[in-house]
Amino acid sequence: MIDRYGRPLEDLRVTLTHVCNFSCFFCHMEGEDTESMQGLSPHQIGLVSRVAVEFGVKSVKLTGGEPTLRRDLPEIIREIRTSGVRDISMTTNGFLLANIAGKLKDAGLDRINISLHALTREKFKDVTGVDGMDRVIAGIREAKNQGFKPIKLNFVLTKRNSEEAKRVIEFSEEIGIDELHLIELHPVGLGRSTFSFHQGMEELEKEIAKIAVKSEIREKHFRPRYTLPSGLVVEIVKPYANPIFCAGCNRVRLTVDGKLKTCLYRDDKVIDVMYALSNKDLTLEERLELIRHGFEAAISIREPNFKYMMKIEAQQA
Ligand SMILES: Nc1nc2c(ncn2[C@@H]2O[C@H](COP(=O)(O)OP(=O)(O)OP(=O)(O)O)[C@@H](O)[C@H]2O)c(=O)[nH]1
Ligand SMILES: C[S@@+](CC[C@H](N)C(=O)[O-])C[C@H]1O[C@@H](n2cnc3c(N)ncnc32)[C@H](O)[C@@H]1O
């Protein structure tokens, strides 16, 4: 379904928990500011996915907090699978991945994005608060062994880790990662108070563009993508104050406390469907119908956060 700005709804981003085993200095926590930590049950997430599919959603992204901390993660994936979504992916810090990648594959997870913000041990700890680089690398390797494809790495560029970017690119090439997201710091959550570490991406993007053998624009967020001679695809994720990025936004978020949140940056553009998910007196059909109303309302209030403002002068007679 298309919103007032001509943008289709195709993707549901689900926050599974606010709990995390890392403490990255910039964490945006998906723009959610709530006391709730644990998130919805597999059944509740499955119900929302089922309705989302009716509205045109084709893909679901699992995020958090740290999604791998949910012991019922395989069950969540199976519930989403039965809703008819075509592409189920997860973004993770990778710390627990080596132990569970196989179970997630069996449950029906299609692909994984793993955050890797440094490749020197001290710098990794400085960014994430945890001395966990080796375990994350083991998680990346196990995801590859299990046959997840594509595997993407996420690198948030900041003044504190900018010298790590080249190492992460080289590592990605060496071990045969499919795609690397180079991400600009967003001023959301902790990123608001640590935005002084924001580092422009322009120079790095120019260097990458110079050596790329192919460049293209992805439909999602109109993100630029460059294929390096090694075959690694580097995607530039620059959402801040970028109307083009928002013009290509195709997603709605499901928060830990059962709200349809229409934008990472906005707490006012939110529709609460918790009543439909939690009231025990409702029949299944009543629940689904209420969630449908929730999606209709969410689509009607969706808007790009960053927009071009046009000033139209009245014509002089
Ligand atoms: N502002 C903004 N940032 C986003 C949005 N979606 C993802 N991001 C940011 O993009 C970075 C990468 O996000 P991922 O969770 O890897 O997912 P993705 O890039 O959306 O998805 P795929 O490439 O399809 O796997 C993170 O820093 C996200 O916060 C969005 O809709 N708006
Ligand atoms: C909020 S995390 C949740 C998933 C998981 N815990 C992880 O870190 O991969 C989702 C993605 O957003 C990125 N991220 C977090 N805070 C950010 C910020 N302020 N600006 C840009 N990206 C950010 C993370 O690096 C990660 O790739």
Ligand code: SF4
């Ligand atoms: S970015 Fe991810 S790993 Fe880092 S603190 Fe936030 S939720 Fe945890």
Ligand code: SF4
């Ligand atoms: S409207 Fe823009 S800022 Fe908001 S979620 Fe979509 S891309 Fe992100």
